[in-house]
Amino acid sequence: MAVFAALASPTLADPLPSWNDGATKTAIIDFVENVTDPASDKFLPEEDRIATFDNDGTLWAEQPLYFQGLFALDVLKKKAAADPSILSSDVLKAASSGDLKGVMAGGTAGLLELLNVSHSGMTVDQFQSDAHEWLTTTTHPTSGMHYVDMTYQPMLELLSYLRDEGFSTYIVSGGGIDFIRAISDKAYGIPPQQVVGTEGTTKYEEVDGKMVLMKHGGLTFYDDKEGKPVGIARHIGKRPIFVGGNSDGDFAMLEYATSGDGPAFGLIVHHTDADREFAYDREGHIGVLDRGLDEAAARGWHLVDMKNDWARIWSVNK
Amino acid sequence: MAVFAALASPTLADPLPSWNDGATKTAIIDFVENVTDPASDKFLPEEDRIATFDNDGTLWAEQPLYFQGLFALDVLKKKAAADPSILSSDVLKAASSGDLKGVMAGGTAGLLELLNVSHSGMTVDQFQSDAHEWLTTTTHPTSGMHYVDMTYQPMLELLSYLRDEGFSTYIVSGGGIDFIRAISDKAYGIPPQQVVGTEGTTKYEEVDGKMVLMKHGGLTFYDDKEGKPVGIARHIGKRPIFVGGNSDGDFAMLEYATSGDGPAFGLIVHHTDADREFAYDREGHIGVLDRGLDEAAARGWHLVDMKNDWARIWSVNK
Ligand SMILES: [Ca+2]
Ligand SMILES: [Ca+2]
Structure with missing residues (x-):
């Protein structure tokens, strides 16, 4: 041995x-x-x-920002373009305009609100397919x-x-x-x-x-x-x-x-x-x-x- | 190959x-x-x-009964012997006296109550050690x-x-x-x-x-x-x-x-x-x-x- x-x-x-x-x-x-x-x-x-x-x-x-947060921002922007009424809070409005400081001002609660809106209403399979595509094709801002x-x-x-x-x-x-x-x-x-x-x-x-x-x-x-x-x-x-x-x-x-x-x-x-x-x-x-x-x-x-x-x-x- | x-x-x-x-x-x-x-x-x-x-x-x-239910009964009996005041419901009283019918009359809610009382207040390690001993040394009623x-x-x-x-x-x-x-x-x-x-x-x-x-x-x-x-x-x-x-x-x-x-x-x-x-x-x-x-x-x-x-x-x- x-x-x-x-x-x-x-x-x-x-x-x-x-x-x-x-x-x-x-x-x-x-x-x-x-x-x-x-x-x-x-x-x-x-x-x-x-x-x-x-x-x-x-x-x-x-x-x-956490990559998942950046992904959530992109998803939110797309969702808001189709239905602006989903932007029901300051954090969500900041997020949809790409205002990172405004999102972070909301702390963990703000991030969770962003995730709730951007990460729901789809199957797990669809979500993972979207996330995989975003992670492999989108480029990091800096x-x-x-x-x-x-x-x-x-x-x-x-x-x-x-x-x-x-x-x-x-x-x-x-x-x-x-x-x-x-x-x-x-x-x-x-x-x-x-x-x-x-x-x-x-x-x-x-x-x-x-x-x-x-x-x-x-x-x-x-x-x-x-x-x-x-x-x-x-x-x-x-x-x-x-x-x-x-x-x-x-x-x-x-x-x-x-x-x-x-x-x-x-x-x-x-x-x-x-x-x-x-x-x-x-x-x-x-x-x-x-x-x-x-x-x-x-x-x-x-x-x-x-x-x-x-x-x-x-x-x-x- | x-x-x-x-x-x-x-x-x-x-x-x-x-x-x-x-x-x-x-x-x-x-x-x-x-x-x-x-x-x-x-x-x-x-x-x-x-x-x-x-x-x-x-x-x-x-x-x-589910073996875990039978285990819970034994644990409850021991706990109640030390502190009878924990028997705060009909289901728990039935359980502590070994009255299976009385426990089952409480349905799923009754079983969950029994589990709550018998499966809490200890570490996961202690619980698993107790369960392992019970499963390997206690005998099934029939x-x-x-x-x-x-x-x-x-x-x-x-x-x-x-x-x-x-x-x-x-x-x-x-x-x-x-x-x-x-x-x-x-x-x-x-x-x-x-x-x-x-x-x-x-x-x-x-x-x-x-x-x-x-x-x-x-x-x-x-x-x-x-x-x-x-x-x-x-x-x-x-x-x-x-x-x-x-x-x-x-x-x-x-x-x-x-x-x-x-x-x-x-x-x-x-x-x-x-x-x-x-x-x-x-x-x-x-x-x-x-x-x-x-x-x-x-x-x-x-x-x-x-x-x-x-x-x-x-x-x-x-
Ligand atoms: Ca970390
Ligand atoms: Ca089964």
């Missing part, structure tokens, strides 16, 4: 070529080698190698890239590395579960059943003589902050041993994973690269990382310094 | 030895061979081979078997057969997700992330200085009837192609699976064997199969006649 194991994992190849050598990369590889080595006292069988990752700001970019290409190459390598080492990789996101599933397989190699996210009201009902799954307004589950451990409990039913996030919305998930009895790895992507991506942390309208920065060291969580730890940012070279 | 495939699936061995030869067994094997044969126009890749099964009455017995042994051998063979042929097997049950997960791996080889069920309020919170997942009263998702396709959408995100159920609570799931564009197999376990198990269908307090019996033939669903189709019932010989 040892011979086959050695053949199967060529230790000479670098599993994380877009990560610069340094403490973070070393810690990741050390952890993975420990929990996958049957001779290690940290060894865990494959069924316990659960890895969960936040999506926005962790696996792909999230500025100037980078000019397609959204699907704004995933982080070092994180794609990390996902692949973990899967090669027997981990199951999950997304656990505050974003909408149907939206992420529209692209997760193509973007990350993560199938729909391994995506946990915020859930809207979905009903099985007859429409035009066919039984379909329809999206309605309103949330049934908000998968952020303390909701993330709950989402993990509901969908996975096991405590993850490897968790990646980027904001205080991931604090509870990191805490949950790293407060079990066994080995666990917590990773926080710190946005430090204004030239190649964006630089932000303690303040802002999105991806606030404050308590996480304060407590990471004491909790043994690993901060990824994007500027210095990542040799390359994007999965597609611009 | 063909050579290896032939070696890997020894066609001479019967994959369903506890099924008597007949139309149902033939239909199952024909379907599986078709969707797994790359030369067939019904071929589907492994990622599309999703199989979902109801639990109570489909994979294990459900009489004289069979005298341990509950964990009252699974159906032919269905265990079907689950294994499907997995051997590249299917992912899921439970999609009206029963509680935490309860089923306590035993699903041991009983069926189904890991927690492949169990979909009714969900109670769960919160991530601090108890005695530790962050835990606590079970509270109240349901957040009822995974029965039209809820089953919704539960499938939330947890799996794909339409199943093989579905097994036993009651009209599975009608929507069967309908959803078999109304897609591709091949799909619907199976209904019909309880026809009063000698070896139980006989019931159109009437009763549990597992009512009425519309399903009427429409199975027209919809192409396969009725399993337990008495004639199954050579053996239980996974453990009495």
